[in-house]
Amino acid sequence: MMQSQTRQIPLLDLKAQHATLREEALSAVTRVIDAQAFILGKEVQQLEETTQAYCGARHAIGCASGSDALFLALLALDIGHGDQVLTTPYTFFATAGSIVRAGAELVFVDIEPRTFNMDMNRVESALARHRRVKAVIPVHLYGAPAEMDELMSLTAKFGVKIIEDAAQSIGAEYKGRRCGSIGDIGCFSFYPSKNLGGYGDAGMMTTNDDSLADKLRALRVHGSRRRYYHEWVGVNSRIDALQAAVLNVKFKYLDAWTAGRQRNAALYETHFREMDVAVVPPLPSASTTRHVYNQFVIRAQRRDALQEFLRGRGVGTDIYYPLSLHQQECFASLGYRKGDFPESERAAAESLALPVYPELPQEDLRYVAESIRDFYRQS
Numbered sequence: 001m002m003q004s005q006t007r008q009i010p011l012l013d014l015k016a017q018h019a020t021l022r023e024e025a026l027s028a029v030t031r032v033i034d035a036q037a038f039i040l041g042k043e044v045q046q047l048e049e050t051t052q053a054y055c056g057a058r059h060a061i062g063c064a065s066g067s068d069a070l071f072l073a074l075l076a077l078d079i080g081h082g083d084q085v086l087t088t089p090y091t092f093f094a095t096a097g098s099i100v101r102a103g104a105e106l107v108f109v110d111i112e113p114r115t116f117n118m119d120m121n122r123v124e125s126a127l128a129r130h131r132r133v134k135a136v137i138p139v140h141l142y143g144a145p146a147e148m149d150e151l152m153s154l155t156a157k158f159g160v161k162i163i164e165d166a167a168q169s170i171g172a173e174y175k176g177r178r179c180g181s182i183g184d185i186g187c188f189s190f191y192p193s194k195n196l197g198g199y200g201d202a203g204m205m206t207t208n209d210d211s212l213a214d215k216l217r218a219l220r221v222h223g224s225r226r227r228y229y230h231e232w233v234g235v236n237s238r239i240d241a242l243q244a245a246v247l248n249v250k251f252k253y254l255d256a257w258t259a260g261r262q263r264n265a266a267l268y269e270t271h272f273r274e275m276d277v278a279v280v281p282p283l284p285s286a287s288t289t290r291h292v293y294n295q296f297v298i299r300a301q302r303r304d305a306l307q308e309f310l311r312g313r314g315v316g317t318d319i320y321y322p323l324s325l326h327q328q329e330c331f332a333s334l335g336y337r338k339g340d341f342p343e344s345e346r347a348a349a350e351s352l353a354l355p356v357y358p359e360l361p362q363e364d365l366r367y368v369a370e371s372i373r374d375f376y377r378q379s
């Protein structure tokens, strides 16, 4: 018998966050509107300066979305037709989509089953096999950094660039270094559900390289450094000043929110242990010194039935991601088959994201854990 539904616990409650800063956010937005200063300007500059300091990078350049950040990063590194780019098939579509959009050839390497991040043991043979690889895009999935030291030594050996997909990982640290400051270019998303989310789409690129920064800044305005003179063919991908104003307000709270996510993740792990629940969250690698838990994901047997059971109990969950990218219809021409990336396929069949947002009441979190225990006890 399904227990009568007493609670409604969403996967993410952005209204709870908004309630805590509504006046501040509205006055920041009003300030921009009153000044009629919508394109780049003061708010954007402030956000870029805050981001570069926060991420420990020399430069931060705002753009329209995390997807555009990846695309512009590839353009800045002159990657296009005839080049190959390596990434994992277990990520949000934009990681792979940006590679194809840039005209390059997409090459996948499977994930490591404990962390769900790129399996660095497979990278060397992939680089040896695919000699036209010009860049690798490791994804710091769910807020936990990929294994960067190994990747950096391999890319140095093969003369290949690194674009970090840090869309889910602002503030995450690998051996004390912040994501986005380790590779050649870091890409961030301020999509509303990210740890630092705007009131719409927005993104950011970070780099320690002065000339790449200069080029990225130009590429987001049609490749021009001087108005109406174009050195490169870029795109229109500025970060909206209204979004920058909201993000400048929110940035002050980011560390407290991250601490709330970390507390909730630790609570889940304690409850699972005490309740003897057999679900295994992907473990951050040993080199993760700060996991920021954009998602708290478990690997669950009979995942779909569990998700349905939790829905019946009023618990919101989601699947990041239900279909490994090598199996997507739009990539059929690449010739990949089911079974080519077994760990990604297994993750797609078993992963389930639970509510971990900072405002989640602790009794609700306990209720989620108890509901999972009940599912495995009953069936």
Ligand SMILES: Cc1ncc(COP(=O)(O)O)c(C=O)c1O
Pocket: 065, 066, 067, 068, 091, 092, 094, 095, 139, 165, 167, 168, 188, 189, 190, 191, 201, 202, 203
């Ligand atoms: C891993 C990853 N890469 C790229 C993106 C793209 O970011 P955006 O939605 O801002 O375009 C996202 C977020 O949606 C993401 O999670």
